[in-house]
Amino acid sequence: MSISSEPAITLYGMRLSGHAHRVEAFLNILGLPHRCVEADAELRRSDAFLALNPLGQIPVLVDGDLVLPDSNAILVYLAERYDGSGLWNPKAPEETAQVQRWLSIAAGDLRFGPARTRFLTLWGGTTSFADAQALTDRILHFMDGHLATRDWLAAGRPTIADIACYAYVAHAPEGRTPLDPYPAVRRWLERVEAIPALTPMPRSAIPQPA
Numbered sequence: 319m320s321i322s323s324e325p326a327i328t329l330y331g332m333r334l335s336g337h338a339h340r341v342e343a344f345l346n347i348l349g350l351p352h353r354c355v356e357a358d359a360e361l362r363r364s365d366a367f368l369a370l371n372p373l374g375q376i377p378v379l380v381d382g383d384l385v386l387p388d389s390n391a392i393l394v395y396l397a398e399r400y401d402g403s404g405l406w407n408p409k410a411p412e413e414t415a416q417v418q419r420w421l422s423i424a425a426g427d428l429r430f431g432p433a434r435t436r437f438l439t440l441w442g443g444t445t446s447f448a449d450a451q452a453l454t455d456r457i458l459h460f461m462d463g464h465l466a467t468r469d470w471l472a473a474g475r476p477t478i479a480d481i482a483c484y485a486y487v488a489h490a491p492e493g494r495t496p497l498d499p500y501p502a503v504r505r506w507l508e509r510v511e512a513i514p515a516l517t518p519m520p521r522s523a524i525p526q527p528a
């Protein structure tokens with residue numbers, strides 16, 4: 319038997335990344351001890367990091383011998399491996415499909431909508447703000463209608479779909495998209511933030527444009 323104070327799980331992430339936040343939030347919800355490594359641009363370009371993820375992206379989870387990049391894949395892994403209740407990644411076919419749908423929305427519409435308007439606003443870049451804004455408006459409008467008649471995105475209780483979609487919606491205002499026109503989305507954000515052990519992603523200290 320080995321005795322070690324080091325947690326078995328390491329998360330390579332960045333504190334202002336919504337992709338990393340969703341993983342850290344879920345680790346905390348499941349009560350899994352872990353250490354976080356802030357993977358800045360220099361570390362992400364290093365040979366050691368590229369051996370973990372040849373795409374050079376965070377988050378990457380290391381759990382013993384397992385090295386797993388990709389935020390949504392990590393959520394699925396953590397749920398399947400550690401969630402004894404089975405509720406966070408439900409098995410009923412309709413609910414499984416709904417969770418997958420929202421994980422796809424997190425990786426598509428939210429990644430190229432509000433995550434991108436936020437990135438362009440805070441850090442700059444050459445891709446089209448107007449295109450990202452159009453995607454943001456479309457997905458938030460859709461989410462507001464969807465959440466007008468239900469409390470959670472994919473099932474009658476929170477699932478990894480809610481965790482995956484949370485941060486970039488909550489931080490849409492950092493990308494110049496106010497959430498005032500989306501009351502059902504705001505109520506959902508409050509419900510997500512009330513999940514025990516979930517800590518919101520910090521606001522950026524980068525000055526916002528007027």
Ligand SMILES: N[C@@H](CCC(=O)N[C@@H](CS)C(=O)NCC(=O)O)C(=O)O
Binds near residue numbers: 335336374375388
């Ligand atoms: N599909 C990936 C996307 C992750 C992602 O875009 N990570 C960003 C930070 S939020 C990154 O590492 N960007 C650096 C790069 O793409 O070179 C996931 O869901 O984990």
